[in-house]
Amino acid sequence: MESKFKVEYSGTVLKVILSGKLDANNSPALSEELSKFKGKTITEMVFMAKDLSYISSAGIRVIVFAKQKVGENSKVFLISASETVLDVINMTGLANFMTLQDTYQG
Amino acid sequence: MIRIDSHPTHTQGTYKLRVGKPLPFGASITPEGVNFSVFSREATYCELVLFNKDEDAPIEVIPFPEEFRIGNVYTMIVFELDFENIDYAYRMDGPFDPREGHRFDKTKFLMDPYAKMIGGRDEWGVDPDISKKYQHRSRIFYDDFNWGNDKPLEIPMEDLIIYEMHVRGFTAHPSSKLKYPGTYAALKEKIPYLKDLGINCVELMPINEFDEFENSRISPVSGKRLLNFWGYSNVGFFAPKAGYAATGKFGMQIDELKTTIRELHKNNIEVILDVVFNHTAEGNENGPYISYKGIDNKTYYILTPDGWYYNFSGCGNTLNCNNPIVRSMILDCLRFWVSDYHIDGFRFDLASILGRDQNGAPMSNPPLLESLAFDPILGKCILIAEAWDAGGLYQVGSFPSWGRWAEWNGRFRDDIRNFLRSESGSLRGIAQRIQGSPDLYAWQKRGTNASINFVSCHDGFTLMDMVSYNGKHNEANGENNSDGSNDNSSWNCGWEGPSNDTRVNDLRTKQIKNAISLLMISQGVPMILSGDEVGRSQRGNNNAYCQDNELAWFDWTLVDKNVELHSFFRRIIAFRAAHPVLRNKTHLMNTDHVGSGYPDISWHGLRAWQPDFSSDNMTLGFMLCGTHADQGRGRDNDIYVAMNMHWEMHGFEPPGLPSGKNWNVFANTDLKPPFDIYDPGNEQILDNQHEILIGCRSVMILVSK
Numbered sequence: 001m002e003s004k005f006k007v008e009y010s011g012t013v014l015k016v017i018l019s020g021k022l023d024a025n026n027s028p029a030l031s032e033e034l035s036k037f038k039g040k041t042i043t044e045m046v047f048m049a050k051d052l053s054y055i056s057s058a059g060i061r062v063i064v065f066a067k068q069k070v071g072e073n074s075k076v077f078l079i080s081a082s083e084t085v086l087d088v089i090n091m092t093g094l095a096n097f098m099t100l101q102d103t104y105q106g
Numbered sequence: 107m108i109r110i111d112s113h114p115t116h117t118q119g120t121y122k123l124r125v126g127k128p129l130p131f132g133a134s135i136t137p138e139g140v141n142f143s144v145f146s147r148e149a150t151y152c153e154l155v156l157f158n159k160d161e162d163a164p165i166e167v168i169p170f171p172e173e174f175r176i177g178n179v180y181t182m183i184v185f186e187l188d189f190e191n192i193d194y195a196y197r198m199d200g201p202f203d204p205r206e207g208h209r210f211d212k213t214k215f216l217m218d219p220y221a222k223m224i225g226g227r228d229e230w231g232v233d234p235d236i237s238k239k240y241q242h243r244s245r246i247f248y249d250d251f252n253w254g255n256d257k258p259l260e261i262p263m264e265d266l267i268i269y270e271m272h273v274r275g276f277t278a279h280p281s282s283k284l285k286y287p288g289t290y291a292a293l294k295e296k297i298p299y300l301k302d303l304g305i306n307c308v309e310l311m312p313i314n315e316f317d318e319f320e321n322s323r324i325s326p327v328s329g330k331r332l333l334n335f336w337g338y339s340n341v342g343f344f345a346p347k348a349g350y351a352a353t354g355k356f357g358m359q360i361d362e363l364k365t366t367i368r369e370l371h372k373n374n375i376e377v378i379l380d381v382v383f384n385h386t387a388e389g390n391e392n393g394p395y396i397s398y399k400g401i402d403n404k405t406y407y408i409l410t411p412d413g414w415y416y417n418f419s420g421c422g423n424t425l426n427c428n429n430p431i432v433r434s435m436i437l438d439c440l441r442f443w444v445s446d447y448h449i450d451g452f453r454f455d456l457a458s459i460l461g462r463d464q465n466g467a468p469m470s471n472p473p474l475l476e477s478l479a480f481d482p483i484l485g486k487c488i489l490i491a492e493a494w495d496a497g498g499l500y501q502v503g504s505f506p507s508w509g510r511w512a513e514w515n516g517r518f519r520d521d522i523r524n525f526l527r528s529e530s531g532s533l534r535g536i537a538q539r540i541q542g543s544p545d546l547y548a549w550q551k552r553g554t555n556a557s558i559n560f561v562s563c564h565d566g567f568t569l570m571d572m573v574s575y576n577g578k579h580n581e582a583n584g585e586n587n588s589d590g591s592n593d594n595s596s597w598n599c600g601w602e603g604p605s606n607d608t609r610v611n612d613l614r615t616k617q618i619k620n621a622i623s624l625l626m627i628s629q630g631v632p633m634i635l636s637g638d639e640v641g642r643s644q645r646g647n648n649n650a651y652c653q654d655n656e657l658a659w660f661d662w663t664l665v666d667k668n669v670e671l672h673s674f675f676r677r678i679i680a681f682r683a684a685h686p687v688l689r690n691k692t693h694l695m696n697t698d699h700v701g702s703g704y705p706d707i708s709w710h711g712l713r714a715w716q717p718d719f720s721s722d723n724m725t726l727g728f729m730l731c732g733t734h735a736d737q738g739r740g741r742d743n744d745i746y747v748a749m750n751m752h753w754e755m756h757g758f759e760p761p762g763l764p765s766g767k768n769w770n771v772f773a774n775t776d777l778k779p780p781f782d783i784y785d786p787g788n789e790q791i792l793d794n795q796h797e798i799l800i801g802c803r804s805v806m807i808l809v810s811k
Contacts, residue, residue, distance in 0.1 A: 024190030056190055057248060057358050064252055091291040091353050093252065093365030 005030050012043040014071060019051035022059030034066045042071035046104055050080035060094055067097060079104040112138050114185050118168045121156075125174045126181035131438070132220030132344070133194065133246045139185040140246055144196055144218060145178055145431060146402045148208055151199035152180040155215060159191050159245075160225065162238045167197075190357070193225055193243035194218070198401060204391065205413045207404030215240035217342060217397040219406075219435060222442075223247040223360060224315040224342045230274065230288060230349030231333065231654070234319055242317065242341045242396050245357065249446055251364045258450045259376050260486050261306055263512070263555040263631055264689040267679055268378065269305040270563055271636035272336070273313055273350045274654070281662035286352035290359070290366040297373050299665075303639060303672075304679035307376040309453055311564055312337040313363070314379075315345040318654070320387055328582045332652040336564065338455060339387040339421060341396055343439045367448055376450035378488060379443060383436055384459040384495065389422035390415040405431050408466050416466050418459050420496030427460045433474045436460075441483040451488025453514070458491075458499040461506060468499055472506055479508035490514060490558055503546030507556065512631065515543055515557045522561050522624050523572065523595035526617055528751050528803070531721040536749075540728065541707065542629030544693040553692050557630035561621045562638055565591070566648045569621055569638040572596045573614040574603060579646030582653065590649030603646060612778075615641075616803060619674050619775040619782065620751075623805045626682045627747050629690055639675035640664035670779050677783045681772060681807070684786040687735040687742040694734075702733035703764070704744070714761040724752035725800075729761050732810065744810035750800040757797050760808060769795055769808040776801030 005026065006017040014037055022030070045066060067076050076098040078089065089095050114122030126141040134141045142154055153169040170180040180196075195217060200210035217224065221244035227234060234241065277296060278288035286292050300308065316337040323332050337347065351359030367377050386406075388399045391414065398406035408416040408424040415423040426432050443449040454460060461472035478489060493505040493513045502516050521535035538545045542554030550556075562569045567578075576598045580590045599613045618641065625632045636642075637660050644650050650658040665672055682688050694707040709717035710727035717726060726749050732742035746769065748758040760769055770789035774782060784790060789809050792798065800806050 024188055054356070056356065057361060058190055060358075060361070061248060061250070087285075088353055088356060088358060091286075091294075091351075091365060092358050092361035093368060 005033070007033050009037060009040070012041050013046060014042045014044070014074070015046045015048065017048040021054040021056070022052060022062065023054065023056035024058035027056075027058040027062040031062050031065055034062070034070050037070050042074045044077065045071045045074045046077045046079060048079050048104070049082070049085060052081065052085055055085050055088055057092070060089070060092060063094065063098070075099065077101055077104055116171060119166050121166060121168060121187070122185040123168065124183050124185075126183045128176045128179040128181045130220075131179075132218055132222060133244065135189065135246065135248060136183060139183050140187045140189050141181070141183050142194070143179055143181040144220075144401070146180070146198055146200070147178045147405055147431070148402055149198040149200040149210065151212070153197050154182065154184070155195045155197055157193040157195070157240065157243070159193055160243075162240065165192075189246040193240070193245055195240055195244060196401065207409045207413045209399055209403040211395060211400055214395040214400045216395065216400045217242045218244040219342070219397050219401060220344055220438070221245065221342050222249065222344050223357065224345040224348065225357070227315070227317060227319070228348045228354045228357070230354075231318065241394070242315070247357070247360050251361065251446075253364075253368060253448065256368050256371050256448055258444065258448050258486065259371055259374065260450075261374070261376055262691075263488060264691050265683070266307045266376070266631050267305050267682070268307045268309050268558065268631060268633035269300065269303075269636055270309045270311070270560075270633055272311045272564070272658070273347075275335070275659045276636060277660070278654070279656060279659040279661050282660070283662070288350070289352040290350055290363045291352045294366040294369045297369060297375065300375060301373055303676055304683060305634075306374055307378060307450070308370065309378040309380060309633065311380050312340070312382055312455075313347050313350060314340050314382070315342045315347050317341055317387055318349065323584060325582050325584045327584065330582070330655055332584060333654045334652060335654040335658060336651040338382050338651070339385070340382050341387050343381075343383070343435070344442055364447060371448065376488075377448075378451040378453055378490070379449055380453045380455060381440075382455045383425055383427060384456040385419035385421045385423050385425055390417070393422055402431075405429055408462070408464060418462065418466060418495050418497035418499075419456055424459060424462075424466070426464055427474050428463055428469065428472055433477060436474060437477055437481060440478065440487075441481070444483055444487055449487070451490065453490040453492065455492055456495040457493055457505065458495040458501050459497070461501070462497075462499075466497070470506070475506050475511070476508060479510035488512065503543070507550065507552055509550075509552060512556050512558050514563070515539075515546070515559055515630065517543065517546065518557065518559045518628070518630070519561055519563075520595055522621065525624075525749075525751050526620055526803075527595065527597035528724055528753060532751070533719045533723060533726050536726065537709065537719070537728075540624070540628045541694050542690070548693050554629040554690060555631060558633050559625055559628050559630040560633040560635070561625055562635040563633065564635065567594055567596055567646075568635060568642050568644055569618050570614070570641045570643040571646055571648065572621075573599050573617040574643065575646040576602060577646075578648040579603075580649050582647060582657065583649060583651075590647075594648060613803070615671060616775050618671060620803065620805050622675055622678055623773060623775060623807065624749070626678045627688055627745070627807065629688070629694065632682070634675075636660060637664075639672050641668040641671050670782075673779065674783050677785060678773065681786045685735075685742050685745060686740050687730045687732050687745060690735075690737070692737060698731075700733055700738035702731050704729065704731035704733070706731055706734035708761065710746075710758070710761055712756055712758055714759045725750050725756050725758070727758055727760070746808040746810075748798060748800050748806045748808075750802065750804050753802050755799055755801050758800050758806075759797055760795070763810050767810045768792065770811050771806065772809050773807040774804065775806070776804035
């Protein structure tokens with residue numbers, strides 16, 4: 001599956017729509033895209049993961065990076081992630097600072 | 107800052123290159139790409155080989171140009187490498203002259219000795235394609251992790267309760283009822299169990315990458331597939347076992363292990379790794395080329411003058427630990443595990459090998475052991491030696507320590523076992539073991555922390571088997587019962603193996619309670635074998651290294667079935683934690699040096715103050731004076747322990763207490779629940795303060811109040 005992402009910034013919410021794989025191939029590009037929002041007011045960072053089939057360690061690090069460098073004071077959401085992705089998130093310690101939800105209204 | 111040395115200078119195919127940095131060794135992610143660095147003293151040629159993940163055919167072969175060699179190190183940066191999706195290897199050329207110790211073979215793909223992640227056995231027990239030329243594959247991984255405020259815990263060593271366990275075996279049994287049994291993630295789920303038991307340190311049997319299929323075969327007895335379950339056969343020293351991670355198939359074992367360690371630390375549980383630096387999985391001249399053999403055989407292995415492999419490990423080869431290059435690698439490796447994984451300590455398998463010189467002779471001041479003892483990064487790290495090897499060196503009590511090294515105290519195990527089975531002549535040894543073995547360690551002023559006390563460990567019988575079998579029953583290992591130790595100092599309580607006789611089973615339960623009682627009331631650092639607290643049996647197999655099945659797994663149904671034992675363990679561990687007088691750092695002096703009117707430890711027989719150490723006697727009592735706790739700086743209750751390993755009941759006179767104080771019963775192994783043991787602080791006052799009846803083969807523990 002081709003890897004894609006789309007970033008939307010509306011109000012104070014930064015929404016990232018993920019699909020396919022998030023790995024070392026495309027995570028630098030996503031990281032660069034997210035860096036553009038440094039300094040902007042972000043209260044919520046929302047990663048839409050319904051169509052995300054796989055997340056690698058590089059992908060996980062983009063989310064950590066986004067929290068640390070872009071939206072330090074924001075709340076991070078992961079929405080509609082598959083069971084496999086959720087397990088990886090849990091077992092690699094990422095679940096600690098993000099809210100895992102089935103849906104996101106906003 | 108703009109650097110002027112970060113542009114490529116060479117190309118190979120589609121890859122852009124430049125000379126790298128020789129340090130650190132291994133593959134490191136840099137802003138430009140990946141820095142590769144590998145040592146070989148004797149190689150005449152080296153090339154980096156890149157593969158798509160798991161594929162057999164290389165996608166690129168990049169020879170190191172001569173200008174990329176610095177001394178004996180080949181190093182280069184490969185720019186813009188898609189490092190998550192590749193494997194890498196080296197190929198080296200050089201002399202093939204076994205008599206001189208050289209075994210270069212340019213056709214072999216060689217794993218990086220510093221590989222931080224190793225692929226090829228990503229999921230436990232999944233049959234590998236052995237036709238592939240590159241089996242154990244170097245991979246590249248980020249070394250960052252969100253540790254928060256975590257760091258090694260540095261719990262005072264005398265306060266530790268070590269729990270020796272196998273990551274896979276702990277949760278692989280279906281009764282663990284976990285989604286990913288047998289993994290680091292599953293261990294994390296069982297932390298509440300460990301905490302409830304009172305464990306504050308887990309000692310993990312090897313978690314370095316190894317090949318579970320090494321010497322895989324079918325058991326002629328059980329018909330089951332035998333694997334290398336224990337893993338005392340390293341493929342790589344820097345990489346965690348991928349097959350122990352639920353995320354190993356995604357290449358995320360490093361993050362999963364770190365997450366588990368972070369969670370253990372959060373629960374005040376330290377992590378000690380069992381490390382195997384005595385040999386590698388490459389075996390002898392008939393073994394495979396994995397890495398070291400093809401990179402610099404003469405550097406990495408101790409060889410005979412004719413170039414054959416010395417076998418002090420019993421596993422085919424012996425790592426050349428006191429060669430400066432190998433010494434540095436071991437130091438780098440341990441520093442890496444402490445700084446990158448926050449590991450609290452190490453237990454060194456067959457550690458005496460680490461003290462042999464390059465010809466195999468024992469050294470008086472081995473440089474490797476000294477380096478480890480004084481290393482700044484390992485400065486607060488626990489170092490435990492298994493102070494013997496398979497070449498006949500036995501150094502319990504004499505392992506070179508520089509005041510830093512502790513030892514698995516094999517004498518403790520042997521003396522306690524002999525006492526438990528009523529061997530004559532046991533008492534003098536028992537008195538030493540209870541005091542933290544001053545006969546072994548006081549002469550070097552090493553204190554009680556030098557002694558890791560244990561009655562059972564992964565090698566040998568479990569506690570339940572120690573009281574159920576006179577001899578080993580290792581037929582299922584497929585070696586005609588010739589493997590494993592013949593010297594078990596065990597006693598089957600009257601019947602070999604499982605019994606329906608209540609008297610036999612009650613005696614076994616009592617003997618296990620006696621064993622854990624003696625372990626917990628002894629000075630020194632106690633270590634429990636995982637599963638002993640619930641009476642785990644291996645059906646008499648005292649060498650379950652190849653039994654990846656119910657025989658060696660922790661059966662969680664036993665927690666309920668053997669609640670009597672589990673409850674006893676939990677309470678006696680809590681008792682040790684509650685009483686500092688059981689955890690002196692220095693050896694007791696057998697004198698009253700704080701003016702309490704009692705020596706720090708006093709010895710008693712059936713009559714108070716009259717111990718009988720004659721060889722046929724099986725009874726002994728001792729009292730620890732609470733005023734001497736923490737070398738007189740603390741205050742604790744007095745504790746009196748009466749031990750009767752005779753097969754008949756005896757009356758004991760406890761030592762008298764100052765007026766206003768009475769003896770209270772904490773434990774009496776002769777009784778059944780609820781009278782066998784109480785919660786610490788809830789002890790029951792002794793009716794007759796002047797005489798107690800101790801049943802046959804029983805231990806009673808009293809506390810003054």
